[in-house]
Amino acid sequence: MLPFCRILLVDDFGPFRQFVRKSLQASAEFRIVGEALDGMEAIQKAHDLQPDLILLDIGLPKLNGMVAAERIRILAPDAKLVFVSLESSSAIVEEAFRRGARGYIHKMRAQADLIPAIEAVLAGKHFVSSDLEFGDSTKVHRRHEVLFWSDEMVFLESARHFIAEALKTDRSAIVIATPSHRESIVQNLKAAAFDMDGAIQKGIYTSLNAAEALSDIMVNGLPDRGRCFETLGSVIESSVKATKTEHSRISVFGECAPLLWAEGNTNGAIELEKVCNDLIKTRDIEVLCAYPLRLSQRADDEATFNSICAEHTNVFFR
16 A cells, blocks of 8 residues: 555646645655646546545636536545635535535635645545635535446445445445345455455444345335434444544445335335435435446336435436
């Protein structure tokens, strides 16, 4: 493993790029491995370099940083995004986090905030410059994303990326999946050099059978809100207790709603996603739901597809 964080710097203003380079040169922990001057170049270099972290401006030529971020998160899923911008409105900050940002630095405070922001994000925390006016909800923005996967290899790769992001920063992960997927995910993480036996023993990795979880929370074909909060809440609490870091956000990877849709229970799938959004409001969690791409291609299920997408902060196809 490399002893430093590989950083891609994206900004079209030369003097600011020079400032960042000079600021990071003093630390052996950070290394700028590439620079981009516009959104399209940022996407290409993120794909080619696969950096650990990307410092990204919003007002970029050719393609703005917000749009570029969505493409980057697909092509470089392990890269952590930190926006660095003169934009200071709460709406912009919130949108940045909705697009997958882990940090937001106001350029007016870059001299004081650059290093602390990078360190916080690498430690699994969120960071927002203190001079920005916004509600607390922006600071604790949660991801509830959906992936429509095309084959098993894509499914396992996406699951590994999502779970590894938590484990690498000593956070906990919960997987709620089919028996075959549960086993494959663990083996895939082991192949990526993660001590999964230790993670399971410590309680920072929890795996549940999706069908059994559904049987505990479903009443008359629909998820019971009280049962959901009780069943999933207890699992989340156990994961929080197992986490040793101060930042206790839990990553949850699941395919319960996809099972309901595959069985024809579309109302149950949509309602479960709504319950998940309510759970996110009260728990420090981020969620990635994995749906087979074939479900989205059913001609008679377009309304269901649109409703499922509407309940998520980001939608990905791979």
